[in-house]
Amino acid sequence: ILNVEQSPQSLHVQEGDSTNFTCSFPSSNFYALHWYRWETAKSPEALFVMTLNGDEKKKGRISATLNTKEGYSYLYIKGSQPEDSATYLCAFSTYSGAGSYQLTFGKGTKLSVIP
């Protein structure tokens, strides 16, 4: 079973602060790295899918970078807002055969933004 590590496990920040967290994954047999946001009582929602080394993606105040050679990705949130409070999951894509891929998830980083 592959190991996908996320740090920190949880994080409390003040409204307006910028923050970032890390996902580390195996650097071999890389296909894609996914980021999801999971708010309480809702379903996980895809933020980014990243495939190329050096990739940077942005969605509003949230951005992500990818380093496939060393096996890590960073998620950044600029000017955190209370609505950013959620668990952020990263997932590493592996080939399962017959043209199908599966995701191995990290345990997530739980972000709480204090108003």
Next chain:
Amino acid sequence: DVKVTQSSRYLVKRTGEKVFLECVQDMDHENMFWYRQDPGLGLRLIYFSYDVKMKEKGDIPEGYSVSREKKERFSLILESASTNQTSMYLCASSQLGVGNQPQHFGDGTRLSIL
């Protein structure tokens, strides 16, 4: 928007019962997945399917089976429910692709086995 619908939000069953969790997606996705989520363990893959009548074991298939008779529907079956299967179960779907297709999740079923 993709809609993944799970049949129940909350479910309480007794030890030894046969339990069915149903999932339907409306976007003609080839791939469908069942996960369970437990505190401190993250999302773990139970089974997935990349086509009708096809199924593959994930990381924790023991005690579970699945059925995919139609493309839009993927059922998770607990043949004889046990208390250690109390968990949050999430269904997801995605298009076929080189691992770069996002997964779309349902709202989850919180299952309690008494």
